[in-house]
Amino acid sequence: MKTSDFYYDLPQELIAQTPVEPRDHSRLMTLSRATGKVGHHHFYDILDFLKPGDLLVVNNSRVLPARLYGVKEDTGVQMELLLLEQKETLLWECLVKPGRRCKLGARFSFGNGLLHGEVVKVQDDGNRLIWFSCEKNFFTALDEIGQMPLPPYITEKLQDKERYQTVYSKELGSAAAPTAGLHFTEELMQKLKEKGIQIAEVTLHVGLGTFRPVKADDVTNHKMHSEHYFLPGETARLIRQTKENGGRVIAVGTTSCRTLESVATFHNGILEECEGYTDIFIYPGYQFKVLDGLITNFHLPESTLIMLVSAFAGYEHTMEAYRQAVEEKYRFFSFGDAMLIL
Known part of the structure; x- marks a missing residue:
């Protein structure tokens, strides 16, 4: 398939700039994988579409406040750092602006001296x-x-840092939020449990590569970024149990989806506790091994995320749903509305 096959026209005003309050009052589109039928609801209505015995798998990764503003100590020049990946306790791979001011040995000060940093290596990619x-x-x-x-x-500007965290976030390490989970409130989570819907956790630390555009004309030539994941043994057990009892495994977000499908792919369909790095690229033609449902936001045109959704829901169903979302003025991207695909 061509990358251009996943293009759609999105008016700028539909890109959500601020989150909805309360969290679960965002809109929810439902999409049937079998028929392509679309429904329009609010996120709190999700209780009506989930059944006792279903299992929601959430990504408990927590976003680092990873953007630092400071000065170069010898010149006072303003600098901006973005933490990308922790290599050791105090050693981080960073994106730095302006890069030309950031040579080997350069020292920086942040927060009026609360934090200091020194460049110990300049990598080939400029980080x-x-x-x-x-x-x-x-x-x-x-x-x-x-x-x-x-x-x-x-x-x-985000007024409250916690609004870019899910209510169940706990494991620090992401450079971006697993945004499908931003719609859940603690009260909604409790109502789901009371209905007999189980909730299990995975960890996948979202990298900035999630925003990297697909530059290849042919989808199959795109190289995915790599992200660290952890699948707990208890989650693997709950998934097996759910399947055996005829329940549905529903991933909250593309990150939870990629974690489950990665483990199943790496271990011949067997889910067991493990961790590692995955660069799995899911696009139409992929055969899902674990998922029965997906909760996700509306993604950028020509992105790997809309390709993943198209693989799960079907290309025609997905693009038609997006057309209707634009027509119905849904809010798009990280702080936007949600879609439930079953």
Whole structure:
């Protein structure tokens, strides 16, 4: 398939700049994999579409306030750092702007000296390895002075950092939120449990590669970014149990989907506790091994995420659903509305 097959025209005003309050009052489109039938609801109506014995698999990754603003210590020049990946306790791979000011040995100060950093390596791709030092715990300092790394299409300032975290987030490590989970409130989670719907966790730390555009004309020539995942043994057990009892396994978000399908692919369909890195690329033609349902947001045109949705729901069904979403003025992308595919 061609990348251009996944293009759709999106008016700028439909890109959500702020989250809906309360979280579960966003809109919910339902899409049938079998028929392509579309329904229009609110997210709190999801209780009507899930059955006792179903299992929701959520990604418990927590977003790092990974954007740092500071100065170069010898010149006072303003610098911006984005933490990409932790290599050691205080050693991080970073994206730095302006890069020309960031040579080997360059030192920076952030938060009026609360945090310091030094470039210890300039990589071939232009990213820097930076060694940090601070008097207090690194993550405590980061929480005080770091900013949420919002996607480039969100231009409004986020008033509350927690609104870019899911209510069940716990494992620090993502550079972007697993946004399908942003619609859940603690009250809604409790109602789901009371109805007999189980909830299991995986961890996949979302990298900035999730926003990387597909530049290849032919979809199959695209190289996916790699992300770290962990599948707990208890989650693997619950999935097996759900399948045996005739329940449905529903992934909350493309990150949970990629975790489950990666493990099943790597282990010949057998789910067991494991962790590692995955660069699985799911596009139409992929045969799903675990999923029976998917909760997801509306994704960028020509992105790997809309390709994954098309693989699960069917290409024609997906593109028609997106056409209707634009027509009905749904809110798109990270702070936008949701879709439930069953």
